[in-house]
Amino acid sequence: MSVKAKAARESYTINTEYVLPNDTNHIGNLFGGKLMQWMDITSSVAAHRHCKRVVVTASVNNVSFQHPVKQGSIVTLEAKVSRAFSTSMEVFVDVWVEDLVTGERKKCNEAIFIFVAVDQNGSPLPVPELIPETDDEKLRFAGALRRRQLSLVLAGRMKPKEATELMSLFVD
Numbered sequence: 457m458s459v460k461a462k463a464a465r466e467s468y469t470i471n472t473e474y475v476l477p478n479d480t481n482h483i484g485n486l487f488g489g490k491l492m493q494w495m496d497i498t499s500s501v502a503a504h505r506h507c508k509r510v511v512v513t514a515s516v517n518n519v520s521f522q523h524p525v526k527q528g529s530i531v532t533l534e535a536k537v538s539r540a541f542s543t544s545m546e547v548f549v550d551v552w553v554e555d556l557v558t559g560e561r562k563k564c565n566e567a568i569f570i571f572v573a574v575d576q577n578g579s580p581l582p583v584p585e586l587i588p589e590t591d592d593e594k595l596r597f598a599g600a601l602r603r604r605q606l607s608l609v610l611a612g613r614m615k616p617k618e619a620t621e622l623m624s625l626f627v628d
Contacts, residue, residue, distance in 0.1 A: 461585040486525035499547040502535035503571035539600030543580035
């Protein structure tokens, strides 16, 4: 069965949360684990929208906590598939905090999640190819292969000399 390619925009997912007292640590900042939960949920919806299959989190390749998020803040998470491989998808999540008075948004965090589409027995299923359209989508799409190769090398599932896309960063 052939799986039709899909545009990245078709997976776009947005989630907005208030940071409540039970979401924070002893100094009033959002728990990193709570933010990770919100990012996992939001990115899994994006992955599902791309492949219309059950998806499971395979890994979190990058999480960046750039700025603390205070209690009472409004947090918006935006996720979109950045690249699809045979059975897996890389999903970028951008996290924004909103100024409660001005409404101005500031990026405070980001993460990269990897999901695998699975059947009822947990076996991997093919996913549609991704068509990047915007400059940002094209940039993230191009970087995804390098990130994948780095992860495979670090996991011992690929020999460094086979990571040609990754090596091209270091060889003239």
